[in-house]
Amino acid sequence: MTTAPTATRRGFAWWNDERSRALLFQALILGAVIAALAYLGRNASANLSQQGISFGFGFLDHEAGFEISPALIPYTPAASYPYAMLVGLLNTLMTAAIGIVFATLLGLAVGLLRLSGNWLVGRLALGYVELMRNTPLVLQLFVWWNVLRISAPGPRAAWQVVPGVFISNRGVALPVPAYDPGFRWVLGALVIGILAAIGLAHWAGLRRERTGQPFPTLVAALALIVLPPAAVFVALGAPFHLDMPKLGAFNFRGGVTVTPEFAALVVGLVVYTAAFIGEIVRGSIQAVSRGQSEAALALGLKRRHVLGLVVLPQAVRTMIPPLTSEYLNLTKNSTLAVAIGFADYFSVTNTILNQTGHAIEAMTLVAAVYLSLSLSLSLLMNLYNRRMALVER
Amino acid sequence: MHGLRWFGGPMAALLGLVWSGGALAGATLDGVKSRGVVTCAANTGLAGFGMPDQQGNYKGLDADTCRAVAAAVFGDAKKVKFIPTTTQQRFTVLQSGEADILTRNTTWTALRDTEQGLNFAPVTYYDGQGFMVAKKTGIKSAKELDGATICVQPGTTTELNLADYFRTNHMTFKPLVVEKLAEVENAFFSGRCDAYTTDRSGLAATRAGKASNPDDYVILPEIISKEPLAPAVRHGDDEWFDIVKWTVFAMIGAEEKGITSANVDEALKSDDPDVKRMLGVTPGIGKALHLDEKWAYNIIKQVGNYGEVFERNVGSNTPLKLDRGINALWTKGGLMYAMPFR
Numbered sequence: 001m002t003t004a005p006t007a008t009r010r011g012f013a014w015w016n017d018e019r020s021r022a023l024l025f026q027a028l029i030l031g032a033v034i035a036a037l038a039y040l041g042r043n044a045s046a047n048l049s050q051q052g053i054s055f056g057f058g059f060l061d062h063e064a065g066f067e068i069s070p071a072l073i074p075y076t077p078a079a080s081y082p083y084a085m086l087v088g089l090l091n092t093l094m095t096a097a098i099g100i101v102f103a104t105l106l107g108l109a110v111g112l113l114r115l116s117g118n119w120l121v122g123r124l125a126l127g128y129v130e131l132m133r134n135t136p137l138v139l140q141l142f143v144w145w146n147v148l149r150i151s152a153p154g155p156r157a158a159w160q161v162v163p164g165v166f167i168s169n170r171g172v173a174l175p176v177p178a179y180d181p182g183f184r185w186v187l188g189a190l191v192i193g194i195l196a197a198i199g200l201a202h203w204a205g206l207r208r209e210r211t212g213q214p215f216p217t218l219v220a221a222l223a224l225i226v227l228p229p230a231a232v233f234v235a236l237g238a239p240f241h242l243d244m245p246k247l248g249a250f251n252f253r254g255g256v257t258v259t260p261e262f263a264a265l266v267v268g269l270v271v272y273t274a275a276f277i278g279e280i281v282r283g284s285i286q287a288v289s290r291g292q293s294e295a296a297l298a299l300g301l302k303r304r305h306v307l308g309l310v311v312l313p314q315a316v317r318t319m320i321p322p323l324t325s326e327y328l329n330l331t332k333n334s335t336l337a338v339a340i341g342f343a344d345y346f347s348v349t350n351t352i353l354n355q356t357g358h359a360i361e362a363m364t365l366v367a368a369v370y371l372s373l374s375l376s377l378s379l380l381m382n383l384y385n386r387r388m389a390l391v392e393r
Numbered sequence: 394m395h396g397l398r399w400f401g402g403p404m405a406a407l408l409g410l411v412w413s414g415g416a417l418a419g420a421t422l423d424g425v426k427s428r429g430v431v432t433c434a435a436n437t438g439l440a441g442f443g444m445p446d447q448q449g450n451y452k453g454l455d456a457d458t459c460r461a462v463a464a465a466v467f468g469d470a471k472k473v474k475f476i477p478t479t480t481q482q483r484f485t486v487l488q489s490g491e492a493d494i495l496t497r498n499t500t501w502t503a504l505r506d507t508e509q510g511l512n513f514a515p516v517t518y519y520d521g522q523g524f525m526v527a528k529k530t531g532i533k534s535a536k537e538l539d540g541a542t543i544c545v546q547p548g549t550t551t552e553l554n555l556a557d558y559f560r561t562n563h564m565t566f567k568p569l570v571v572e573k574l575a576e577v578e579n580a581f582f583s584g585r586c587d588a589y590t591t592d593r594s595g596l597a598a599t600r601a602g603k604a605s606n607p608d609d610y611v612i613l614p615e616i617i618s619k620e621p622l623a624p625a626v627r628h629g630d631d632e633w634f635d636i637v638k639w640t641v642f643a644m645i646g647a648e649e650k651g652i653t654s655a656n657v658d659e660a661l662k663s664d665d666p667d668v669k670r671m672l673g674v675t676p677g678i679g680k681a682l683h684l685d686e687k688w689a690y691n692i693i694k695q696v697g698n699y700g701e702v703f704e705r706n707v708g709s710n711t712p713l714k715l716d717r718g719i720n721a722l723w724t725k726g727g728l729m730y731a732m733p734f735r
Contacts, residue, residue, distance in 0.1 A: 050629050053488070053510040065553045069567040077556035149585050169585050170542060250541040250587045251567065260585065261569070341571035341580065347547070351570070354481045354548025357488075357509035 044360065059356045066351060068343045070259060081352050088348030089369065095262070095344060096331040096373070099269040103330060104323075106270055107277025114282045125278070132275035138336050140272055145264035145340045152260075155251055164244045166252060171259040173245035173252035182236040189228040197221035261342040265334065273330045280322045284315035317388055324381035328374050335370075345369060421626070421633035422683060425466060425493055433459035434483050434492035435475040437574055439595060440602035441707040441715075442498045442518075443475070451475045454706045455496040458517055458624050461640045461696045462494060465688040470695035479572050480548045484509055487627060494637055495625040498592065500550045511625040514637040515645070517699075518707075519719045519728050521616035522554050523593040525600060528611050530587065535615040539564035544577050544586035546570070551591050554618040578603045588613075592620045594707065594715060601712035636682055643689040646671055646731035647698035649722060654697040657690060671734040678734060699729060 014020050048055050064084040065077050072090045075083070113125035132140070149169050153159065158168035164175040177183075197220075204215040233240075245255030288311050296310040297303075335346035346366060353362035425431055435451055436443035443455040451459075451473075460470040478486050478497060487495045488510060498520075499505075501513040524543075526532045535558070545552050547570045559566050569586050571577040578599050581589040589596065593612060600607045624641070626634050647653070650668055652660045660668055669675040672693075673686030682688065696702065703720065707713045721727025 048510075053628075054508060059508075065556055066547075067552075067556045067559075067566065067568045069569075077560060146579075146583075149580070150583050154584050169583070248540045249537075253540065338572060339576075341569050341576070343570060347570070350481060350572075351547040351552070354484070355553070357484055357505075359485055 048360075053357065055358075055360070057361055059358055059361070062356070064352070065355070068348060070257070070262065070343070081356075084348055084352065085345065085365070088343055088345040091262075091337075091343055092331075092334055092345040092373075095265055095269070095334045095337070095342075098266055099273070099330050099334065100327050102266070102270040103273040103277055103326070106274035107326075108281055110274055110278030111281025111285065114278060115285060129275045129278055132272050133279075137268065137272050137333055138339055141264055141268040141336055141340050144268045145260060148260040148264050155247060158247070158252075164242065164255070166245060166247075168252075169260065170251050171257045171263065173255050173257045175242040175244045175255045178241040178243040180239040180241075182233075182239050185232050185236065186229045189232040190225070193225045193228045197224040200224060259342070261337070261340050264340055265337050265342050265344075269330050269333060272333075273326055276326050276329075277323065280319055280326065281315070284318040285311060287318050288314045317390060320381060320385040320388060324378060324385075327377055327381065331373055331377065332370060419630065419632045419683075421493055421630045422466070422636065424490075425633075429467075430472045430474045431459060431463040431466060431494065432474045432476060432492045433462075434478045434486045434495045434497050435459070436497045437477040437479060439498060439574065440598040441594065441711060441713040442598065443496065444602075445475075445477075452706065454518060454702060455498060455622075455624070457696050457702045457706065458641065459494060459496045461644060461692045462637055464691040464695045465636060465640050465643070465682075465684055468685060468687060468691045470691070479574075480546050481572055484511070487511070487625065490627075493626070493633070498595065498622045499625060500592075500620045501623045501625075502550060505625070510628045512628055512634045513623040513625050514634070515641040516621040516623045516728070517641060518594060518622040520592040520594050520620040520622050522551055522590060522618040522620055523596055523616055524588045524590050524613045525581075525596045525610055526588045526613065527584075528609050532588075532611075532613070535588075535613045535617065536562060536564075538566065538588055540566065541587035542567045542569055542585070544569050544571070544581045544589045546574065546577055546591065547572055549591075550618070550620065555590050558617045575603075592622070594622075594713070597707075597713045597715055601714070607712075632683060636684065639678075639682060640692060642731040642734075643671065643692050644696070644699040644702065645722070645729050646734055647689070647693045648700040648729070649724065649731055652693055652698060653701055654694055657693045661690070667734055 015024070045055060060081045062081060063077070064079050064081050066084070067077050068075055068084060068087050070091070071087045072094065073087060075087050079087075110125055110128065113121055114129070116122045116125070152167055152169040155166075155168040155170050158166040158173075160166055166173040200221055201217050204217045204220075207213060207215060243254050245252040245257070247253075251257070292314065293306050293311055296306040301309065334344055337344035338347040338350060341347075349362050349366050353359055356362070433456075435456060436453075438444040439453070442453040443451055444453055446452050456473075456475065459473050459475065463472045464470040466472075476486055476492050478492075483495055483497050483499065484505075486492045495511070498518070500520075501516065505511050506513055524535050524538065532538065538559075543555060543566050545555055545568055552568070552570070555566070555568070569577075569580055571580060577589070580586055581599075582604060589599070591599075593616065596612050600610050600612070604610055624637055626637055647657075650660070650665065650671070652668065652672075657672070661672055661674060663669065663672075663674075666675065670678055672690045673679050673688065676686045679686035679688050685691075697705070700722075703717065704710065707715045709716060717725075717727060719728050721729065723730040
């Protein structure tokens with residue numbers, strides 16, 4: 001008969017146990033948060049009903065009634081509120097996409113210039129970074145907007161830069177290719193070409209790993225992407241017309257007009273964010289051990305190959321996480337469009353809020369959309385990060 | 394932080410709705426008395442209606458409506474506080490209880506009166522929406538504006554009327570929607586827009602106050618909407634609603650009876666039973682409103698009758714140069730009409 005040591009914990013009350021105490025505190029905090037939310041929610045709904053304000057998303061069925069410009073998809077004031085929000089969302093996505101691409105390119109350039117051996121170039125890049133980082137973005141947007149608006153002439157006196165391209169205080173009017181039914185075949189050929197190019201790149205990668213033979217992937221892939229659509233286009237008899245902007249009574253009609261508001265927003269966001277990205281690029285490059293580039297030089301690689309093949313690929317690993325948060329910032333900062341009259345998602349929803357008075361519902365929709373945008377962007381960047389991360393063995 | 398302003402509006406509204414205790418009937422008057430001031434949501438700066446002067450004192454027709462309420466409640470028209478609001482913030486500032494009255498050239502509409510939880514007091518200015526263009530464009534009629542870029546503030550009835558007008562007339566336009574009045578005016582005067590649209594009184598105010606040369610701009614003849622501008626209070630407090638309503642009626646009623654800030658003391662000796670009831674010589678109405686019997690006397694003495702307020706702020710001797718038009722008394726062919734004081 002042996003007694004198992006079951007009584008080792010005797011004398012310990014459960015509240016003296018570290019683990020159960022931690023659980024207890026977590027439960028208490030969770031309870032407090034839920035209680036606070038419930039209190040606020042009850043208070044809000046009581047206040048709303050007392051003032052006779054209806055709560056709910058039923059108002060979304062109403063006709064929007066207001067005009068939005070610019071709109072990427074056909075829109076009239078007879079559309080519903082959700083459709084108006086979609087128009088705003090597309091404007092936000094366009095701003096964010098263009099902004100992220102150009103902010104990355106400019107940021108990369110700024111980061112490299114900051115590391116330049118040339119004293120003047122390095123100082124200029126530093127001055128740019130400090131100026132942009134230390135002034136409020138909304139101020140910068142106003143400056144860009146006013147510069148673009150006031151320095152350009154009225155539409156009747158517009159500058160014609162090259163035939164068909166007009167700059168005025170209404171924006172930049174550009175010709176675009178007029179739509180032709182044949183474009184669908186060209187588009188189809190383009191998609192096939194891109195898929196073939198991806199396949200080719202994959203095959204070339206495998207071949208290089210197996211045999212060590214390089215393959216001119218870039219040239220071949222470009223040929224695959226460009227040539228088939230071009231061939232289809234010529235086969236269709238090259239149906240190419242330009243939709244030229246023409247001066248109407250007030251504005252340019254036809255073509256595409258980039259408004260000063262959109263231009264100010266994109267330029268402002270790009271120039272501002274590029275300063276932060278530049279610092280990330282600089283820091284990440286400096287984080288790559290000096291021995292790496294010395295080793296590459298010792299192996300006889302050319303200087304540009306040292307940067308492109310050895311230093312940057314390693315710097316990218318350090319870059320991705322802070323870069324992700326800059327992309328998120330750029331997307332969220334695009335809501336400042338409301339200050340300079342660009343109809344982004346926030347601006348449109350804000351108008352709807354005011355037309356309907358449904359503050360809580362509209363703000364919930366704003367929060368939900370920006371949260372989804374941020375989470376999707378984070379997800380993409382995290383996937384990329386996982387691909388790029390150092391594989392430790 | 395400029396940025397906070399745009400997010401601040403909706404967010405403050407949200408927090409206001411979530412945090413503030415409910416307003417019970419009678420609570421507004423008690424709250425006003427305990428704070429010692431009447432708090433009014435005002436325009437950020439619209440000449441003639443609500444605009445701070447160089448000393449920071451709000452001037453204008455709407456500001457005087459607010460002062461009249463303070464005169465009725467406290468017997469002192471100076472006991473007012475103004476909260477400058479944009480078109481987007483104005484309703485939520487009132488709904489959240491931050492302001493007691495909305496006196497901000499706000500149009501009385503069905504949905505605002507119901508779904509948005511507002512109660513509108515009598516109209517203080519009958520307005521209508523119009524368009525302003527630069528004279529050098531040679532435009533004579535709003536019907537010529539097909540394809541134009543038009544500056545407008547968001548969240549206004551103006552924005553909706555504008556879209557309706559162009560739809561009705563099968564014309565197109567491009568809106569430039571900017572929230573802050575000063576920015577939308579800058580955009581128009583810098584030539585970014587072909588036309589600027591708002592209530593015609595607002596166009597006159599902008600032309601008088603912001604144009605480098607007011608004569609370079611014309612207001613087109615078309616009036617495309619009805620814009621009855623009225624003070625508003627929250628749903629659910631009838632006592633306070635009554636006070637604001639009868640403050641406006643007292644100003645109109647005084648003009649009907651020919652009582653001005655200059656002669657109100659003599660009017661106290663009047664034999665007219667209507668005047669005696671209005672001025673509290675025959676008591677009753679003040680008590681019914683839960684105010685001092687001198688309430689209307691104080692309004693007229695300190696702020697003036699409706700005609701005086703109109704002429705002082707927007708009339709022919711002001712930069713706005715608006716004539717009385719339909720804002721004249723009903724006895725003179727206008728729409729201003731006070732309910733009987735009995």
